[in-house]
Amino acid sequence: MAMSDETMTGGASGSAKAAPVPKGRAAAAGGKSTLGQAVFVILLLGALALPFIFKNFTIFQMTMLMVYAIAILGLNLLTGINGQFSLGHGAFYAVGAYTAAIMMENLGIGYVWTLPVAGILCFVVGFLFGLPALRLEGIYLALATFALAVATPQFLKLTPFEHWTGGVQGIVIIKPDAPFGLDAVLNADQWLYFFTLAVGLFLYWLARNLVRSRTGRALMAIRDNPIAARSMGVNTSVYKATAFGISAMFTGIAGCLGAIVIQFVAPDSFTFALSVAILVGLVIGGVGWLPGALLGAAFIVFIPNVAEEISKGLAGAFYGFFLIAVIYLAPQGAGGLLRALVAKLGR
Template sequence: MTKAHATSGTGGPATTATEEPGPAPSARPGWRHVSVRHWRGAAAAALVVMAALAPWQLEPFRVFQLTMVLVYLVALIGLNVLVGHSGQISLGHGAFFAVGAYSTAILLDRYDVPYVLTLPSAMAVAFLLGLALGASALRLRGLYLALVTLALAIFCVPLLKRFGSITGGSQGLTLEKPTPPAWTGLAEDQWLYYLALGVTAAMFLTYAGLLRSRVGRALHAIRDNETAAEVMGVRRSFYKTVAFAWSAMYAGAGGCLYTWTIGFVSPDSFAVSLSITMLAGLVVGGLGSRWGPALGALFVMYVPSLSQDVNEAAPGVIFGLLIIAVMFAAPTGLAGLPARLARSVRTRKE
């Protein structure tokens, strides 16, 4: 204990003040001061470890399901760029998914292209088609843009059936899946999972970098207020077209992974319902959220099958009711639910 003596300026008696120094901020328990960034980093590291070990802990069918989650995750990342980050709406994302799947299938079946080259080829084809659609739909927005993209999804299936000499028509195309190299010691389902995981990780990192770049900031400005964005010098037409192209490119990559994983493509696999299910999954996962596509991919993969298990006669009804329930419980999507619950707890304490 230390004592400090002070004399009053009026000549009064001296007063004695007792001071007890508290612990330095650095001496306090560290866990209370761990930043949110550290918690997120730890959660991401744990997620990576779990994803790497999953094929060794699960049976082949479960590994296949997780692979399909990764396939849909790549496609939904692209849809999130368009809808969640640039404010445009698309009901035709399944058409670009089909473009990637069929580009891969045709290259493998007709031209015997190595698997490793089909991924950039499918992405390039989808990117060019998205660029063309984005440039032609610049003057459309809202419901008009939604109708145009919906027409694209409706038109896709008959078009694939029409050119049967190339696409296989209604019968589709059956392909050999990528086989694991002997030195890996992996089973086929494990090899496909790790291929999808590697592509997904690369696409997710590219997506995160895009959001932190000038392009990401421009897309957010356009989404929030197009007029204000143009006043600040953001070229609305350029960035909206780029958003369409990037969205289609990610869908094309997802379609390529789909062909690798399934080993079969047919027009009926890419009906309009696929586009609607993807958009519903993204909304449920969380529009504009970095982790929304991951939660949406889980929703797209598991909820329809679980609905069918509950009632085979009306899986669509159960699927729709689940979407309504989630929207009431989490209007901003499942990705925003933790923050919503935290705010609710703080409000009650106050």
């Protein structure tokens, strides 16, 4: 097992109801294992070269892929590591996006500063939503977050906030140029791509360290056996709410980046479909496997297009059938398939 040193340890029992967590779930490939390291370096080199090879639309797509990957990473911290899940992460994404839009267009603050603000704000919102949510388990949590997702666009349309949010019209954002005279070399799309890449790498590093920290272990203990964790002195409610906050923070930063990249926010960009996309990305990539976020993001960026190629009218149906197939054939997602493959090759 090439990745065994990266495997999150945890009891096989207890978590079965909360999330599909495979035996010997791996948190993060790469790092110490040579194979993972090699893959990481190749991917990084490819990512660095990409904006100089492809056209602007592809660069835009890849930037959005990274944005979604960050959002999925956030949800993975909640579901994979802490055993809670959410059908409503689109709401946190929306909070992040509106934070960016309002700060940049209404207050005239530089886009770089929107990221930490969005992160902190979403942490607070997530923590507060997590406080009641931690009393809810399984389908009740799914229900509360489903309601959050469906209600989000209407929240954004509420008249008292219209002065800030622009109501149904939303807010148009002006795309930032590359700083420090780099605009001579990089156009705005390329710059945003590298900016997103840097933020993504930083957040990934953060997530990995979180998983390996004391806090991370406590979160996994709660996932695997909440009652035992409590009896060992882990304050489950604070940890679970914190997990919600951290998860929302990641997704919110993704929303912030996404708004800058798309240059526009409006209530109807943040419907239930967005929350579904993030969840689907998580499941496709593999619950509990952090790099899976990239694969999941690739799925939600490209597969709708592919489905549309196959049949314009039935894109949603193909999407649905594909999801069912994944649950039947590869319930651990792409991450599970890869792990199985590596285990086979390593033998």
